[in-house]
Amino acid sequence: MIKDPVNKNIVSQKDLRHFLDIENLSQSLILDILDLAESFAGVSGQPVKKVPLLRGKTIVNLFFEASTRTRTTFELAAKRLSADFLNINIDYSATKKGETLLDTLRNLEAMHCDMFIVRHPSSGAAEFISKNVSQNISVINAGDGRHAHPTQAMLDVFTIRKYFSDFKKLKIAIVGDILHSRVARSLMHAFRILEVPDIRVIGPKTLLPNGVQHMGVTPYVDMDEGIKNCDVVIMLRLQNERMNSSFIPDENEYYNLYGFTPNRLDLISKNGKVMHPGPVNRGVEISSEVADGDRSVILQQVSNGIAVRMAILSLSMQP
Amino acid sequence: MKYSKDQTNDLLLKIENSLRAYLLKNGITDPIIIGVHTGGAWIADWLQKTMSLEGKAAALNISFYRDDFSKVGVNPKVEPTEMPVSIDDKHVILVDDVLFTGRTTRAAINEIFDFGRPLSVTLVVLIERNGKELPISADIVGEKLFLENNKNVKLCGPEPLILEIIDKDEGVQGY
Numbered sequence: 001m002i003k004d005p006v007n008k009n010i011v012s013q014k015d016l017r018h019f020l021d022i023e024n025l026s027q028s029l030i031l032d033i034l035d036l037a038e039s040f041a042g043v044s045g046q047p048v049k050k051v052p053l054l055r056g057k058t059i060v061n062l063f064f065e066a067s068t069r070t071r072t073t074f075e076l077a078a079k080r081l082s083a084d085f086l087n088i089n090i091d092y093s094a095t096k097k098g099e100t101l102l103d104t105l106r107n108l109e110a111m112h113c114d115m116f117i118v119r120h121p122s123s124g125a126a127e128f129i130s131k132n133v134s135q136n137i138s139v140i141n142a143g144d145g146r147h148a149h150p151t152q153a154m155l156d157v158f159t160i161r162k163y164f165s166d167f168k169k170l171k172i173a174i175v176g177d178i179l180h181s182r183v184a185r186s187l188m189h190a191f192r193i194l195e196v197p198d199i200r201v202i203g204p205k206t207l208l209p210n211g212v213q214h215m216g217v218t219p220y221v222d223m224d225e226g227i228k229n230c231d232v233v234i235m236l237r238l239q240n241e242r243m244n245s246s247f248i249p250d251e252n253e254y255y256n257l258y259g260f261t262p263n264r265l266d267l268i269s270k271n272g273k274v275m276h277p278g279p280v281n282r283g284v285e286i287s288s289e290v291a292d293g294d295r296s297v298i299l300q301q302v303s304n305g306i307a308v309r310m311a312i313l314s315l316s317m318q319p
Numbered sequence: 320m321k322y323s324k325d326q327t328n329d330l331l332l333k334i335e336n337s338l339r340a341y342l343l344k345n346g347i348t349d350p351i352i353i354g355v356h357t358g359g360a361w362i363a364d365w366l367q368k369t370m371s372l373e374g375k376a377a378a379l380n381i382s383f384y385r386d387d388f389s390k391v392g393v394n395p396k397v398e399p400t401e402m403p404v405s406i407d408d409k410h411v412i413l414v415d416d417v418l419f420t421g422r423t424t425r426a427a428i429n430e431i432f433d434f435g436r437p438l439s440v441t442l443v444v445l446i447e448r449n450g451k452e453l454p455i456s457a458d459i460v461g462e463k464l465f466l467e468n469n470k471n472v473k474l475c476g477p478e479p480l481i482l483e484i485i486d487k488d489e490g491v492q493g494y
Contacts, residue, residue: 032395032396033395035395035396035397036393036395036397038399039380039382039383039397039398039399040383041399042399042400043383046402046433046434047433047434047435048432048433048434050433051383051384051430051433052383052384052429053383053384053388053393054388311395314388314392314393315392315393315395318388318392318393319389319390319391319392
């Protein structure tokens, strides 16, 4: 199979090979993934929650960074497609004994694995791995550094489509630590490709990347002004583990200025929804009342993650 | 070659009559009608209505159960399977437009068993053509056809239902 030199995700405009980021995907491919995910959503409601599509395939979770939702929903997605599934816990693997990443990969290849799902703290790690595996192996990016988290963006877009059928009429705000967030970056690309006309990013200046407006979004430092009349507000976690200097004065002040408190629900559109990719820091970026309230679709996002990941796994595994 | 609307309707009435007789003979009073997307689902809907059975016919999409994923992949536009009632301990009437290789039927039976354990499965098809690749036969058949390898049968619908024999390169791949 020949890889498209320009687009590292795909072999043609239609077919996926690796799923590394959103930015080069066509609108029609994104919509195909959403449509297929819609069909897979029904599998979770069957008495036997399994289809035999990837029977005989072996998928490996290679997680070099902590994760609960992403790791488990990938595992469930693979198992619902009947694939064999390995979870490699890097903390306890031979990497700790000095084996290089490439040697680990070679060993897994020797075990005839078909796909690696990679999470890594360094940006570009999944792409690096995709360039160093044999032709028949697909690589899925499950989050690399600050760069991209494309499957999270896809499941967010899928969740939004459940409530709003036409992306071309939406006002969407992403609030919080935009600077360190790979989810925000992938979402901005997804919304741009889906022609969302009003994309806003909201946060203190220290947490907004320089030149973010060149990504087709409008930056706001005032939360109340930014979320006004929005159909969807996506709250992000403060990524303390990626902050190496002081970006905010303190968490209390951050909560007052940028936390989604119940009184702010009146500012968004009447049918507006609140989302969060998790993990949620209650009382830092969102109040419990909002997170658990009827405008929140945070748990639906988790459920949708399984169907969306089933779609991405099966499309990447196509001949 | 196109069947007329009346010719297609005659075949539909024929399988309906045969099915009624079959149910009577076997003492089945509350069958579950399940059609295979797309043509089979249209016929299942027609049978459900014409036989005045309660509720809605179930519709199976066998895309995720096909045996050729590693050759042709999956089509992203998949109509979801709709199984409105439990099939446990029920007599299932599986309906398809054409029985060709038998692979669709195999996939459909596999999918049915992921929804429960029926008492029995009866296969009803409008057309049975040559080209069988698996040991699967229909219990009720509208018409048996012998077609050349480059021909396929296609059911157009849902309203009206009309059978058509077309060249394979006209789009419909038999399975």
